[in-house]
Amino acid sequence: MELDVILTHQSLPKNFEGAVCAVVDVLRATTTIITALANGASEVQPCIDAEEARQKARGTSDKPFLLGGEIKGLRVPGFDLGNSPVEYLDSSLISGKVIYFSTTNGTSAIRRAYIGSHNPVYIAALVNLSAVSSALLKATTDNSASTILLLCAGRRGGPSLEDLFCNGLILQKLIQELNQAGIPHKLHDGAAIAMEFSSLKKGQPLDVLKATEPGQGLQELGFADDLELASQIDKYQTVPIFDGTKITAA
Amino acid sequence: MELDVILTHQSLPKNFEGAVCAVVDVLRATTTIITALANGASEVQPCIDAEEARQKARGTSDKPFLLGGEIKGLRVPGFDLGNSPVEYLDSSLISGKVIYFSTTNGTSAIRRAYIGSHNPVYIAALVNLSAVSSALLKATTDNSASTILLLCAGRRGGPSLEDLFCNGLILQKLIQELNQAGIPHKLHDGAAIAMEFSSLKKGQPLDVLKATEPGQGLQELGFADDLELASQIDKYQTVPIFDGTKITAA
Numbered sequence: 001m002e003l004d005v006i007l008t009h010q011s012l013p014k015n016f017e018g019a020v021c022a023v024v025d026v027l028r029a030t031t032t033i034i035t036a037l038a039n040g041a042s043e044v045q046p047c048i049d050a051e052e053a054r055q056k057a058r059g060t061s062d063k064p065f066l067l068g069g070e071i072k073g074l075r076v077p078g079f080d081l082g083n084s085p086v087e088y089l090d091s092s093l094i095s096g097k098v099i100y101f102s103t104t105n106g107t108s109a110i111r112r113a114y115i116g117s118h119n120p121v122y123i124a125a126l127v128n129l130s131a132v133s134s135a136l137l138k139a140t141t142d143n144s145a146s147t148i149l150l151l152c153a154g155r156r157g158g159p160s161l162e163d164l165f166c167n168g169l170i171l172q173k174l175i176q177e178l179n180q181a182g183i184p185h186k187l188h189d190g191a192a193i194a195m196e197f198s199s200l201k202k203g204q205p206l207d208v209l210k211a212t213e214p215g216q217g218l219q220e221l222g223f224a225d226d227l228e229l230a231s232q233i234d235k236y237q238t239v240p241i242f243d244g245t246k247i248t249a250a
Numbered sequence: 251m252e253l254d255v256i257l258t259h260q261s262l263p264k265n266f267e268g269a270v271c272a273v274v275d276v277l278r279a280t281t282t283i284i285t286a287l288a289n290g291a292s293e294v295q296p297c298i299d300a301e302e303a304r305q306k307a308r309g310t311s312d313k314p315f316l317l318g319g320e321i322k323g324l325r326v327p328g329f330d331l332g333n334s335p336v337e338y339l340d341s342s343l344i345s346g347k348v349i350y351f352s353t354t355n356g357t358s359a360i361r362r363a364y365i366g367s368h369n370p371v372y373i374a375a376l377v378n379l380s381a382v383s384s385a386l387l388k389a390t391t392d393n394s395a396s397t398i399l400l401l402c403a404g405r406r407g408g409p410s411l412e413d414l415f416c417n418g419l420i421l422q423k424l425i426q427e428l429n430q431a432g433i434p435h436k437l438h439d440g441a442a443i444a445m446e447f448s449s450l451k452k453g454q455p456l457d458v459l460k461a462t463e464p465g466q467g468l469q470e471l472g473f474a475d476d477l478e479l480a481s482q483i484d485k486y487q488t489v490p491i492f493d494g495t496k497i498t499a500a
Contacts, residue, residue, distance in 0.1 A: 004408075007257050011407040114297050157261040158254075161439040187422040189463050197446055 001183055002147040003174060005167045005190035008154030009109035015151055020139045021113050021171070022122035022132060023175070023242075024119050025153035027105020027214045028083050029207040031125040031230040031245055032068075036088040038238040043246040046107035050076045053100040060098065069102035073214075073221050076102065085127075085229050098246075105160075109153040110186065112209075118143070123240035123247060126166050126205055126233050133173035135239040135250060148174065150194070155199030161197075161212045165205070168198020169233070206231040251390065251428055252397040252439035255417045258404030259359035266399055268337070270389045271363050271380060272372035272420070272490075275403035276412040277464045278333050279356020279452065280448035281375040282318075282481040283497055286338040288488040290345030293496040300326045303350040310348065319352035323464075324470050335377075336475050348496075355410075359403040364494050368393070373490035373497060374400070376416050376455055376483050383423035385489040385500060398424065409446075413453070413461045413482075418448025419483070455482040 006012055009023075031043050042063070047053040053067055053076075056180055068081040068088075075082030083103050101107060113121045122139070124132040136148055150170055152163035163181055171191055180187050187195065201208050209215045209227045218226055229235070237250040259273075274280055278391055283294050292313070297303040303317055303326075318331040318338075333353050337346055351357060359478030363371045372389070374382040386398055400420055402413035427481055428435050437445065451458050458466045459477045468476055478483070489500040 006263055007409055008259060011258055012406075013406070153263075155439075157265070158263075158438075159257050159440050159443060161442055164443060188408075189405075190409050190459070192411055193409060193414060193443065193447060194449055197443060198449060201448055210444070 001178055001185045001225060002188065003171055003191045004147065004149050004188035005187055005194040006149060006151045007150055007159045007164065007190055008157055009112050010154065011131045011158050012112060012151065013128055015178055017115060017119065018145055018146035019119070019149045020136055020143060020145045021119060021149045022136055023113050023149060023151045023153065024124045024163040024166045024168070025106030025109060026125050026166050027209060027218065028085055028230060029103040030123050031127055032083055032085040033101065033123050033240055034073070034125055034207045034236055034238050035085040035229070036094055036099055037095050037240050037245055037247070037249045038236040039091040040098050041099050041246045043060055043099050044174065045246050046098045046110045046228065046242065047100055047102040048108055050102050053102040057100045063098050065098040065100060068099045070104065074219060084226050087119050098218060105153040109151060110242055113151055117244065118212040121242040123242065124166065126231060127235040128238055129166070129169055130173060130234050130239045131239050133170050137174060139176055143190065150246055154241050157212065162209050162215065164194050164200050166199055169202070170195035171195050172198065205233060216228055221248060251433055251435045252438065253421055253424060253435055253441045254397065255414065255440035255444040256400050256401045257398060257409045257414065257440055258407055259362050259401055260404065260407050262362060267365060267369065268395055269369070269399045270386055270393060270395045271369060272374040272386055272414045273360045273363050273401045273403065274374045274413040276416050276480050277354030277459065277462065277468065278335055278476055278480060279353040279403065280373050281377055282333055283313050283333040283351065283373050283490055284337055284375055284378050284486055285335040285479070286349055287490050288486040289338055289341040289500045291347050291349050291447060293498045294349045294490070295496050296360045296492065297350055297352040298358055298361060303352040306349045309348035313348050313349060314346060315348040318349045320354065323467060332423045332477050334473055335479050344366035347403060355403040355405055355427050359401060360492055363401055364467065364492055369493065373492065373494040374416065374420060376481060377485040378488055379419055380423060381487045381489050382485050383420050383427070383455050387427055388425060392450055400454045405464065411463065412459050414444050415448050415451055415458045419452070421445050422448065455483060
């Protein structure tokens with residue numbers, strides 16, 4: 001099994017057909033999507049920007065929906081919810097709703113990672129680490145895939161430390177399971193960087209999140225609770241999958 | 251002082267005017283350029299591809315020159331030299347020559363990093379680690395710059411482990427000197443990744459190079475000596491600078 005970590009969604013290889021792919025944006029898009037689905041949202045539709053989210057919502061006739069997302073970290077004006085995962089914990093508000101969801105990096109990364117119906121995109125974060133790792137391995141068997149690509153959403157074309165950390169921990173899980181099954185693996189350089197980094201910081205997820213640039217920014221904006229939630233490894237068993245239009249729980 | 255490491259040349263920020271910038275391609279372009287200048291080459295002209303190198307050479311009337319560079323790791327057909335730094339050790343061959351030099355990643359990264367005469371581009375590798383670190387700090391003073399950008403050449407849009415390692419060691423030198431001078435510093439996330447990675451592997455440069463994907467490829471192609479040379483920290487005091495046309499020793 002070949003394992004690679006792509007450090008920014010802009011550097012996705014041109015052709016990765018046949019690979020099983022997961023997108024990670026710990027702060028905060030994928031954490032928020034997992035939280036929304038774990039609390040009963042019927043689906044999340046990742047949108048490129050706020051305008052696309054509004055357009056899709058206008059085209060919705062029968063299903064109850066909410067508009068969610070951020071611009072520069074704050075709720076889009078006129079939207080029901082921001083990109084704070086703690087806002088999606090209230091299942092009385094979230095349950096049964098379609099969420100039209102737009103963020104700066106995460107939703108674009110998810111859309112970009114989708115290349116066709118043979119390549120469903122898994123949504124991963126620290127909060128569903130073990131569940132998504134098992135699902136990825138199962139998908140390689142189901143799809144006869146020989147590569148797992150873990151994608152960091154990144155920021156402004158640069159790397160995102162917290163996503164690298166999360167992907168390193170996912171790799172550790174994958175390798176453990178591959179070893180148990182007697183399946184050999186090959187780490188590409190991006191994966192080697194993620195492994196080294198996560199080994200060094202294992203057991204300190206909250207410290208890692210607090211030390212990153214967005215982690216510092218979120219604390220300044222009053223979102224310290226988001227870091228607490230996002231750092232909770234295996235809080236959920238939910239494995240969201242994007243089919244090109246909507247993200248639903250597997 | 252703000253310190254950042256850019257993981258691939260494709261993810262260089264759009265605007266970094268006012269920053270002091272260094273490009274690292276340990277395997278092998280920047281190692282080879284430093285070696286060529288240390289052994290007496292009068293200048294190295296980084297070319298986007300072999301055809302540009304040939305064109306520039308045809309336009310040269312009086313100066314003695316050599317054509318150097320690689321395609322897929324091997325010497326370009328018809329060129330005098332490849333991209334193997336050990337080929338540039340023979341000062342009787344190299345001395346006084348202009349080298350028209352074309353490689354897959356490194357020369358493009360150098361060209362891309364040049365944005366104008368106020369932003370000379372420093373050429374760095376393990377072989378000139380301390381000398382280039384000191385030169386970068388001096389340049390921030392001379393140019394009243396508040397940012398140092400260290401650029402990994404990368405590979406096919408992905409990261410290059412050996413360049414991340416080298417940049418982490420450069421950062422360690424920079425921070426040591428900044429601390430001694432009482433100048434505060436801020437590490438951006440790319441720099442934090444490089445620092446962590448290089449701390450973990452400090453003292454093992456040859457092992458790092460051997461473990462990378464190009465390191466393995468070069469050993470298979472018979473270039474094991476290149477890894478030995480490229481791993482020699484501070485072998486040279488040469489600090490090459492690119493002025494937009496040519497690279498010369500400072």
